[in-house]
Amino acid sequence: MESWHSLLLLCTLSFVLAPGEPRKNDDDIDLVSFLRSIYPGLLVRNRPFVIDQDFEINSLKEPGHPQILSITEETKDKPVNQDTKVASGPLVLTKDGHIRGVSGDKAHIFYGIPYADPPVGAYRWKAPRALSPWPGVYDASFPRAACMQACAGPIIEECPQTVSEDCLHLNIFVPLEVNFSTPLLSSLPVLVWIHGGDFIAGSASKPLYDGRFISNFTRTVVVNLEYRLGAFGFLVSGKDPHTSAVGNYGILDQQAALLWIQRNIAVFGGDPSKVTIFGESAGAQSVSLHLMIQSSKPLFRQAVLQSLPFSIPLKTRHDALKLGKEFAKQTNCSVSDIVCLLSLTPQAVLAAQMKTSSKLVNPFRFLEVFETWGPYIDGELIKEQAVTAFLKGHWQKEKPVLLGTTSEEGVIFVYGIFNKPISAVESTVYITAIFKQHALKILHKYLPLYKDADRRGMLAQIVTDYIFLCPSRRSARAGTAAGSGVWMYVFDHVASDHRVWSGLTFCYQHPCHGAELPFLFNSASVANFTMSAPEKLLSNRMLCYWGAFAHSGDPSSRAQQTIFCREQRLPVWPRYSDTSGWLVMNLTVRSHAQVGTRNHICDFWDKLGIY
Template sequence: MESWQRLLLLLSLALASGEATKDNDDIDLVSFLRTIYPGLLVRNEPVIVNKGSEINSLKQLRRPAVCSITERSKVKPLDQETNVTPGPVVVTKDGLIKGITVDRAYIFYGIPYADPPIGAYRWKPPRPVGPRPGVYDASFPRASCMQACSGPFSGECPWIVSEDCLYLNVFVPLDVDFSSSLGALLPVMVWIHGGDFIAGSASKPLYDGRFISNSTRTVVVSLEYRLGAFGFLVSGKDPHSSAAGNYGILDQQAALLWVQQNIAVFGGDPSKVTIFGESAGAQSVSLHLMTQSSKPLFKQAVLQSLPFSIPLKSRHDALKLGKEFAKQTNCSVSDLVCLLSLAPQVVLAAQMKTSSKVVNPFRFLEVFETWGPFIDGELIKEQAVTAFQKGHWQKEKPVLLGTTSEEGVIFVYGVFKKPVSALESAVYVAAIFKQHALRILHRYLPLYRDADRRDMLAQIVTDYVFLCPSRRSARAGTAAGSKLWMYAFDHVASDPRVWSNQTFCYRHACHGAELPFLFGSAPVANFTMSAAEKLLSNRMLCYWGAFAHTGDPSSRARQTTFCRQQRLPAWPRYSDTSSWLVMNLTVRSHAQVGTRDHVCDFWDHLGIY
């Protein structure tokens, strides 16, 4: 009998005892793990995800930093700004706004779309901006939302953070003539950044919207929204006497409403709005597709690396986290006055202390996303994966969705700093999947022979959290008549010798690896593209732009000269009549049958997402 088979036998005996299948919040997960393997190193300490950890022993793309906190402070323009000159002045419903002109676009930085959520308005829905006298200076980004500046793949750390952060940026192609009456309005692309709902910023150089805007003739908008405890604390149900959560999603709605009311004066068409986002940003996009009140605010959507299988908290679990948070502040969870009196630094410190709290031990995947939206029964009524499978979303809207081929690497190597043995990996699989663990291990264990099984865990995360539920949701949408296109970002450098520590995950298709290719921001991601990689980047820009213009990523209609020169390979709609073809985004992009369809068939049959 092979070692992995002996391991399955051991687990089968433990699981047969029934200890792994009780769905009870009061069960101690640590004790359960030790009943399976007493020697396992499992502590009653928080697991810190992506807090200064190394990925595959590679250097981080940026150093952790301590952010300064300010109110309405001026933030330095992005590092790559060159040849900046005064820009056009536009008249919005809230007043005059003056932007800047740079080499590739007109940019309007830091436009307020809601009043500051500070003081008594800390845990309140966003409020409309009042009229402003004079001309608003939109020549520099404003502060990012409150966050701790650490973790991989989040670009440049926002050096200044503040509770006063409800701003957005607008990027407009240079051929838009603001000196005369605007002609035909351009499609609008609204970017919602990721960052686990605790980090990220609309103004990170990685998300520089001028590249997409200028290359595809679209107006690009990027927005900030409240993060962590500031955006998602739940201390009770009554919004008048407690923090009711989901404020970050309400902020996004307020920004989308601002776009509807104002984007025309920037040359954008409010009837042609595409919302797009990656990771937590893609989760946000999926929630707007499920939310009736968001329906009139956009026309179509792009979901990049949506972690479908990471569960949103129930009200019970969100309130449990809120109690843990309040405990760290020495406030009662029911004392809103006390919570509102806390300094922003105190709120952030308490958030960080509870950021790895698994409030429901039988939803162990919560460790990957402690703070974020919860199912409140009104704005959000169910899990996204459930809504997509049952057709409870805006199915008439075109959707482009996809994943990277190595999504799980950054998560697994962020949690597990040291090698994980076969036995340890099996224990964690049992903790997450309970009665399904034996079948899952039987599927994966024989495929991995190295002593360190983190690669196996990373593949399970890739398949279960990202790839397979995305495929199932796409097939359910197709069956309901929706227009969907799927991609797999599977980039591998044409010459492995050019890999370096900093560029490993971008070239190895980790979570978020497509971003510098999509935004054309490789220089700020600290790696140099080969000619083949630049072609991939250009084609991705044009696919997304074509989708914004026509609802079809490979449409030739209304392509710019730049995009016509890229000679885009055809990207067929995702449907069974075309053998479920997926666009493989690599140095030689091509449509293909999904390479892991047999694995996703396995997960679909388990029926656990």
Template sequence: MENWQCLLLLTAITLRPCSGAVTKNDDGIDPFGFLRNIYSALLLRDEPFVRDSELKELRRPADLAVIQQTKDKALSQGREEADGPVVFTKNGQIKGVTVDKAHIFYGVPYADPPVGAYRWKPPRPVSPWSGVYDASFPRAACMQVCSGSSSAECPKKVSEDCLYLNIFIPLDLNFTSPLWRPLPVMVWIHGGDFIAGSASKPMYDGRFLSNFTHTVVVNLEYRLGAFGFLVSGTDPLSTATGNYGILDQQAALLWVQQNIAVFGGDPSKVTIFGESAGAQSVSLHLMIQSSKSLFKQAVLQSLPFSIPLKTRHDALRLGKDFAKETNCSVSDFICLLSLTPQAVLSAQMKTRSKIVNPFRFLEVFETWGPHIDGELIKEQAITAFQKGNWQKEKALLLGTTSEEGVLFVYGVFNKPVSVVEAIMYIAAIFKQHTLRILHKYLPLYREADFRHMLTQEGSAVESQIKTKGLPEEEALTVIVPEES
């Protein structure tokens, strides 16, 4: 009997299945009411939660600069600028840049900076500015840690002040004459496991797509990691209640509805699209009722249906672990707000390295991210789609990215994985299907490192789930059919 057959027999013996009254604007949209209704207890224009008198009592004086920082609108004030189009938005004038392939408006603010007392609060509408806003260069990406093999692709600058979007417009659009037929709009939500990525990543340069499809392309930033998804309690006034990254996306989509017409776009023809965590975000907007009016159709690229959203209980437990790493009490919101961005990132990474339940192993691929809060997100995405609790009237395009599993497996396992370890991980992921998976794949691999086998198994099942919309049980039957 070969070694792999012995291991298969041992697994068969030991494995047990696991259960698994506000005035509307001239567009008919009430921006304040829209965001306020998501969390009705929170007034978006309320006084700061941390008052001036309380700032003196913050734990670390060096952190006051973070708490007190204000938004720099980067206004161009009489300095020489390259030629570029100028548009008049609801908040003020914006000047873009015209390059070889497109007109581009970089770093357009769609919400006020979520800094200081607003670190863990829903996004607030943009404050108007005077003068001309300089949109000729990208702004900093949202806070994230860059490490591993993909560090070369990391943003050069990161900041908590990051709620911006980039707009790409076909070069043949003439801003000096009326546009008889507005262009369709495509809004890109980037991936990155909800802890990384950027709207300004070179891979997401929207110039080619804008010209090739003759559309207005919008790339948006949203808060990531603990900044976007920390849950420390249930009171939105005195705790972090999570899902801020998804609320940021909603605020950006609302901004598009209100402003994209002056950029040549048609707000009634908005397609949202994304890959991986971006596709997961798209799937959530398809089931979130308050997002319904913000887009017409959707494209999902490599939707990770098999990765479950956290429950409120799991999100709170993660928040408690995060607070421990910062030496703050989870109930001491002032202490959490006083943390430097670097301290937040450090605690985020330390918390992410913990696997709480080995039989819910897929959670290691998305430690930080959206959770089921009962208000914005009411159920698991895969459950909502199976029950028909989504916007079925909208056109939907679903696809998968080949070999995507390589990024995740080699990102999680930075050292070779032995055959025994591989079997343990497969059992944790595939549960009662483990024997069928091992019988199909294990004899094919004789290398000492079994990471490649893990990527192939994961990619095969994910492909069926994503491209055919199959539940995980049915997808496994397609990939590993029962013996006849």
């Protein structure tokens, strides 16, 4: 009976969505309502979902939902830790002025350094401007406000306490071995972290991303940067940059930060010719874009992409403009009235962003519901989808790339959307909504593998395979064929502690999206779990690999590993190539190189050709 229902639903969807059939204009179709009318029991989320699981955003008026945090116009001085002594902290002279940081137990830290002038007032929707020099000494002893965002959900305590439009800052972590009181005789590689958060949330100062340990352990200078988020970073209201918002400001902010690093990082002990950019989720998307953007080419040497959601499409200009019109409608401004839009308070912009986020931009590109705000293909800075660029070789192929995923990326998304079991019939509707004419092949491939009445596990695996794992593998193979140096990994470890670091109970006993971060940053205590001895070894090994990559462009460089990983017996991480059998590094307490365990599934997706 259930199979008959599935076939009926497929036929119904095929009839409704068939080309040439009379239907409403695409702009008027509400696919969420449509799916619910076909099968009322289907749980389709009609609000944005944050890829980095840090925050959720819903309607401002709903009780118990997001809070707009404390919003500042200018930062007020306050100490970070009671044991910091600002007066005795390290002092550096940048091209913009003197900066004094603090020295902690693991690293010298410079918090909240501005890399561009504040994008406020008339400059709200403008490209970042060159930084104005300051008189005196800049106090870099405490983090500044995060970029504008709102928070809700079970881990709201991890949200930044203060947000502001004046947020274009970065934090720098320098190993304690660097002595700022004497001339710097040698320089260290630089690791630049771009945080995730679905382009609507996250912060460079999030405790999970504390760069002190990784900096000291790997002998690198670590930089965490802020960039404009949501409507502040990605609103498109027109094509003329003089009279409208033209989007992609968040990516331009990242570029401005990378340029600042090129100009100034030497005084912090960093080598501007050895910059590695790395990021997770939306941060990995950002890294992939810089690999495609020609003007970013001289700003870094190599890249690490952690859990890049390759198959979530960037918006077209048409869709970005449509979102902009909906945003303006929520503000009672005309989309063409930039003066009205600029007069909005930060709270009003954020409120309109959150209301707009509940709309599907293009109902026939259903996956966009997972990333309402973010970069779009403007034809100049960004010219095509990331997966297309990688497959066609339209990226900086000469740069080494370390690329990987977690083994169960999709769990956090599917169980975050569907809080009750999903039947085969419901899963059929959902899969058909996403994949349309390809749905029958996908169902034929996956349904026999999952016998449980609750099909959420099947949906989670489809999300893992289609959005993360398989397009990453396909891109890695295309890069290898083009002569690029590529190393692949899968993070396959489940935290042993019962307190789940993500704060989301359905991630317990699953290596979910972002599960590698507490191990990479050695921030388990912040992430609310305690590492066992084998887990500490895993964390150290990951730091050795990432550090060796930063120093040499090869995670298995023995010459580099012996410098800061003397006591680690690291399994060799082979370069990803067909001659080695396409080996990937399985990062778990018994890390080892292995043949990809889901190659047959990825072969299926590759042949389907729908990335």
